[in-house]
Amino acid sequence: MSIQNLRELSIMELENKILDLKKELMESRFSLATSQMEDTSIFKKIKKEIAQASTVLSQKRNEIEMKDITNE
Secondary structure (H helix, E strand, C coil): CCHHHHHCCCHHHHHHHHHHHHHHHHHHHHHHHCCCCCCCHHHHHHHHHHHHHHHHHHHHHHHHHHHHHHHC
8 A cells, every 4th residue: 555545544544554454464474483474575565564554643643633732
């Protein structure tokens, strides 16, 4: 998923996306441990997506906080 697509998601959708990615990372780790996976580059890709989604989520939360502060 691209950054632009992540920016279009709501805060709840981003939180759910991060949870799904963390579950996928855990499942991938189990697959590696049980020798069902050979391509380990998936770990880097999933971690990158988690980081991107977390960054966009933080930006959205900060924007909301700034709006609340300026409206007071």
